[in-house]
Amino acid sequence: xxxxxxxxxxxxxxxxxxxxxxxxxxxxxxxxxxxxxxxxxxxxxxxxxxxxxxxxxxxxxxxxxxxxx
Numbered sequence: 071x072x073x074x075x076x077x078x079x080x081x082x083x084x085x086x087x088x089x090x091x092x093x094x095x096x097x098x099x100x101x102x103x104x105x106x107x108x109x110x111x112x113x114x115x116x117x118x119x120x121x122x123x124x125x126x127x128x129x130x131x132x133x134x135x136x137x138x139x
Contacts, residue, residue, distance in 0.1 A: 076114040092133045
């Protein structure tokens with residue numbers, strides 16, 4: 071994987087539940103694996119039907135949207 075295949079979300083702002091919900095919602099578009107360390111969640115694209123950069127951008131927007139509910 072290279073730097074364009076994942077997103078990094080700070081734990082200070084994002085919660086794991088929002089990331090899991092988004093990954094499930096995107097399941098038909100991309101397979102996204104969530105990992106974490108002490109400060110961040112990482113969402114790695116394992117496979118994708120479309121342009122990875124575009125999907126990651128839209129995925130990040132979706133995560134934000136789920137947090138506002």
